[in-house]
Amino acid sequence: MLKNDRVLRALLREPVDRTPIWLMRQAGRYLPEYRQTRARAESFLDLCRSPDLCTEVALQPIVRYGFDAAILFSDILTLPDAMGLGLRFVEGEGPRFEQPLREEWAIRNLSPPDPELELGYVLEAVRMIKRALADEVPLIGFAGSPWTLACYMVEGAGNSDFTVAKQMAFSRPDLMHRILQVNATAVADYLNAQIAAGADAVMLFDTWGGVLSEASFIEFSLKYLELVCARLTRTARGRRVPVIVFVKGGGVWLKQIAECGADAIGVDWTIDLGRARAQVGDRVALQGNLDPVALLAPPERVAQEAVRVLESYGEGPGHVFNLGHGVLPETPPEHVAVLVETVQHQSGRFHRSPE
Amino acid sequence: MLKNDRVLRALLREPVDRTPIWLMRQAGRYLPEYRQTRARAESFLDLCRSPDLCTEVALQPIVRYGFDAAILFSDILTLPDAMGLGLRFVEGEGPRFEQPLREEWAIRNLSPPDPELELGYVLEAVRMIKRALADEVPLIGFAGSPWTLACYMVEGAGNSDFTVAKQMAFSRPDLMHRILQVNATAVADYLNAQIAAGADAVMLFDTWGGVLSEASFIEFSLKYLELVCARLTRTARGRRVPVIVFVKGGGVWLKQIAECGADAIGVDWTIDLGRARAQVGDRVALQGNLDPVALLAPPERVAQEAVRVLESYGEGPGHVFNLGHGVLPETPPEHVAVLVETVQHQSGRFHRSPE
Numbered sequence: 268m269l270k271n272d273r274v275l276r277a278l279l280r281e282p283v284d285r286t287p288i289w290l291m292r293q294a295g296r297y298l299p300e301y302r303q304t305r306a307r308a309e310s311f312l313d314l315c316r317s318p319d320l321c322t323e324v325a326l327q328p329i330v331r332y333g334f335d336a337a338i339l340f341s342d343i344l345t346l347p348d349a350m351g352l353g354l355r356f357v358e359g360e361g362p363r364f365e366q367p368l369r370e371e372w373a374i375r376n377l378s379p380p381d382p383e384l385e386l387g388y389v390l391e392a393v394r395m396i397k398r399a400l401a402d403e404v405p406l407i408g409f410a411g412s413p414w415t416l417a418c419y420m421v422e423g424a425g426n427s428d429f430t431v432a433k434q435m436a437f438s439r440p441d442l443m444h445r446i447l448q449v450n451a452t453a454v455a456d457y458l459n460a461q462i463a464a465g466a467d468a469v470m471l472f473d474t475w476g477g478v479l480s481e482a483s484f485i486e487f488s489l490k491y492l493e494l495v496c497a498r499l500t501r502t503a504r505g506r507r508v509p510v511i512v513f514v515k516g517g518g519v520w521l522k523q524i525a526e527c528g529a530d531a532i533g534v535d536w537t538i539d540l541g542r543a544r545a546q547v548g549d550r551v552a553l554q555g556n557l558d559p560v561a562l563l564a565p566p567e568r569v570a571q572e573a574v575r576v577l578e579s580y581g582e583g584p585g586h587v588f589n590l591g592h593g594v595l596p597e598t599p600p601e602h603v604a605v606l607v608e609t610v611q612h613q614s615g616r617f618h619r620s621p622e
Numbered sequence: 623m624l625k626n627d628r629v630l631r632a633l634l635r636e637p638v639d640r641t642p643i644w645l646m647r648q649a650g651r652y653l654p655e656y657r658q659t660r661a662r663a664e665s666f667l668d669l670c671r672s673p674d675l676c677t678e679v680a681l682q683p684i685v686r687y688g689f690d691a692a693i694l695f696s697d698i699l700t701l702p703d704a705m706g707l708g709l710r711f712v713e714g715e716g717p718r719f720e721q722p723l724r725e726e727w728a729i730r731n732l733s734p735p736d737p738e739l740e741l742g743y744v745l746e747a748v749r750m751i752k753r754a755l756a757d758e759v760p761l762i763g764f765a766g767s768p769w770t771l772a773c774y775m776v777e778g779a780g781n782s783d784f785t786v787a788k789q790m791a792f793s794r795p796d797l798m799h800r801i802l803q804v805n806a807t808a809v810a811d812y813l814n815a816q817i818a819a820g821a822d823a824v825m826l827f828d829t830w831g832g833v834l835s836e837a838s839f840i841e842f843s844l845k846y847l848e849l850v851c852a853r854l855t856r857t858a859r860g861r862r863v864p865v866i867v868f869v870k871g872g873g874v875w876l877k878q879i880a881e882c883g884a885d886a887i888g889v890d891w892t893i894d895l896g897r898a899r900a901q902v903g904d905r906v907a908l909q910g911n912l913d914p915v916a917l918l919a920p921p922e923r924v925a926q927e928a929v930r931v932l933e934s935y936g937e938g939p940g941h942v943f944n945l946g947h948g949v950l951p952e953t954p955p956e957h958v959a960v961l962v963e964t965v966q967h968q969s970g971r972f973h974r975s976p977e
Contacts, residue, residue, distance in 0.1 A: 427782045428915075430915055430918070430950065430952075433913070433915040434915055434918045434919065437915060437916055437918065437919035437923055437927075438918070438919045438920060438923065477892065479892070479913075480891040480892060480894075480911075480913045480946075481891075481892065481893055481894040481897070482894065482930065483913070484892075516871070516892065518873075518874040519873040519874045519892055519893050536835040537832065537834070537835060537836065537839075537871065537874055538836055538874045539835075539836040539837065542836070556835075558788070558834075558835045558838070560783075560785055560788040560789055560792060561792055563785070563789045563792065563793070564789065564792035564793045565793060568792055568793065572792075575837065591835075595785065597785075
C-alpha cells in the first residue's frame with residue numbers, strides 16, 4: 268500500500284488533501300548530486316543502462332524535496348535504440364541515430380522489440396526504484412509517443428522543426444503510417460512491461476506533436492496515442508494505473524486530446540490552466556503548467572507564480588502540479604525547494620471538502 | 623490606383639473575386655534569381671542596405687509567380703541595429719548583436735531611432751519598390767513586434783526558447799517593460815515612415831510571442847502590439863492601410879489577439895483555419911496558414927493541401943492565402959507555382975456573390 272498516493276488520486280480526479288507535485292526532469296543536471304552520479308558513468312547512455320545508477324538519480328529529488336511521485340530515470344530514445352537504430356549522445360549536441368529510418372526496406376523491416384529481452388535494463392531499473400521507494404510515493408513510467416519517436420527515428424537527430432519527418436508524412440504517408448503502427452505496438456508493449464515491473468502510472472511524451480498542423484496532428488499523432496491508450500494495462504496490483512498524455516504545444520487541440528483515452532493531460536505553460544480546465548471539463552485531470560523559466564526568477568516570484576497556477580486551476584480535484592516542460596539545467600536547486608514548499612503549504616485551500 | 627487590390631480588400635474583409643495569395647519569405651533563398659542577386663552583395667546586411675538590390679529581390683517573385691502583393695525586402699533586426707546594438711549575420715548561425723541589452727544603464731539609455739535618419743535605406747527601398755511595382759500590386763511593409771525584437775536584443779542572438787529574455791521578464795519586469803515601451807514607439811514610428819514612403823499595408827511579426835505563458839503573453843507582448851496598432855497611420859493616399867498581426871504559436875490566444883486593433887491576424891499552421899475563423903468571428907480577416915513543409919511534397923499533394931486550406935476557411939471574404947511561416951530555403955520553385963495556380967484557379971467558388 269502506497270503511503271502517499273496523492274498523485275494517483277489526483278490523476279483519477281479523486282479528492283486529495285492538497286495538490287500533489289512532481290516535476291518533469293526532476294532528476295537531472297540542475298542537481299549537484301545528479302552531476303556526481305553522472306560523472307561515474309562513461310556516457311549518458313551508460314547511465315541509462317545502469318539500473319543501480321538510475322535508481323540513485325531517480326531517488327535524489329525524492330530525498331531532497333519530498334516530491335509526491337518519482338519518475339523512472341531513462342530516455343525516450345532507448346526504445347528506438349532497441350529497434351536497432353544505434354543511439355548515441357554527442358556531447359553538447361544531443362541524441363543521434365547511426366541508422367536513421369529513411370529507406371523503404373528499413374521501414375518495412377522495422378519491428379517492435381521484446382521489452383524483457385531488449386530493454387531489460389529499463390525494467391530492472393523500474394524494479395529497483397520501486398524497491399528503493401519502499402511504497403513511500405508512486406513511480407511513474409514513461410515512453411515517447413509514436414509520432415515523437417518517429418520524428419527522431421526519421422530525422423536521425425533532434426531539432427526543433429523535424430522537416431524531414433514531416434516531409435515523409437506529406438510525401439509518403441504510407442511509410443510514415445507503417446513506422447507509427449510499429450511504434451504504437453512497441454510503446455504499448457514497453458509501457459505494459461514497465462507496469463508489470465511495478466510502475467504505478469505511465470506518461471506518454473508527445474514532445475513534437477506541436478510541430479504538426481491540426482489535420483496532421485490528428486492523423487499522425489493523436490490516432491496513435493489513442494491506439495497506445497487502448498492497449499495499455501489499466502489495472503495492476505488491484506489498482507487503476509493512470510495514463511498521462513503530454514503534447515507539448517498541444518494547447519490548441521486540448522478538446523481533441525482529452526478524448527484520446529488518457530486519464531490526465533499534461534499541459535505546457537502557453538495556455539492558462541483554468542481555461543484549459545474549462546475546455547476539457549471533467550473528462551480528464553490536468554498536469555502542469557508552470558513555465559520552467561519561472562524557476563530562474565527570485566524565490567518570491569517563484570512562489571507567486573506557483574500560486575498563480577494553483578489559482579488558475581481553482582478548487583476541486585484533478586490537478587497535479589508540474590512544470591510545462593522539463594526543469595532547466597541552470598535552475599537553482601533552492602528555487603525548486605521554494606516551489607515545492609509553496610505547493611505543499613498553499614494548495615490545501617483548493618481542496619476543502621464540501622460542507 | 624492599384625490594378626490588383628485583392629490583398630488590401632481581403633485584409634479589410636471586403637468582397638473579392640478570388641482569394642488573394644502572397645507568401646512570407648516569397649523573396650528568398652529558394653529562388654535561383656534571389657541567390658544570384660544575393661551573391662552580388664558582400665553580406666546579407668549589405669543586401670538589406672542596398673535599395674537597388676532590395677527592389678530587385680522584392681520584385682522577383684512578383685514577376686515569376688504573379689503574387690497578389692509584394693513585401694518589403696528587409697530584416698526585422700535592422701530596427702534594433704539602428705538603436706545601436708551592432709547587428710551582424712554570422713554565416714550559418716544567424717543574427718548576432720555585438721551589444722546585447724543586459725545592463726540597466728544600457729536599457730535606461732535606449733531610445734527610438736529617427737527612421738528617416740537611421741533607417742533611410744529601408745525607406746528608400748520602399749520608395750523604389752513602389753516605383754518598380756508601378757501600381758500592379760500593393761506593397762506590404764513590416765516590422766518585428768516589440769516583444770520579438772526584445773527577445774533578440776536581450777538574448778543577443780536567435781534561438782528557440784529565449785530563456786534570457788524570459789528570465790528578465792520574470793526577474794526584472796520593470797526593465798523589460800522599459801525596453802518594450804521604447805520598442806513600441808520605435809516600431810510605430812518605423813511603420814508610419816514605411817507607410818509615408820508608400821507601403822499600402824503593414825505587418826507586425828511576433829515570431830516569438832509563442833514562447834510565453836498566456837499571462838506573460840498578454841503582459842509583455844499583446845499589450846505592446848495594441849500600443850503599436852493604436853499609433854499607426856490608418857489612412858494614406860485616400861485609402862485605409864490594413865494592419866496584420868502575426869503571432870507564431872498564438873493559436874491558443876486567437877480571441878485575445880483579434881482584439882488588439884489589427885485588421886487581420888496571421889495564423890500559423892497548427893490551428894485549423896475554419897476553427898480559427900469561428901473563434902475570431904467577423905472582427906478580423908485571417909491570413910494563412912499552409913504548413914511550409916507541405917511545399918516539399920509532390921505537386922499533386924501541394925494542390926490538395928492548398929484546397930484543404932481554402933475549404934477550411936470556407937466561403938466569403940476575409941481570407942488572404944499564405945503559409946503559416948516563411949518559405950523554406952529547400953522549397954522547389956515549381957511547387958510554389960503549383961500552389962499559386964491552385965489558389966488562383968480554385969478559390970473563385972468561395973467568393974460567389976450572393977444571388
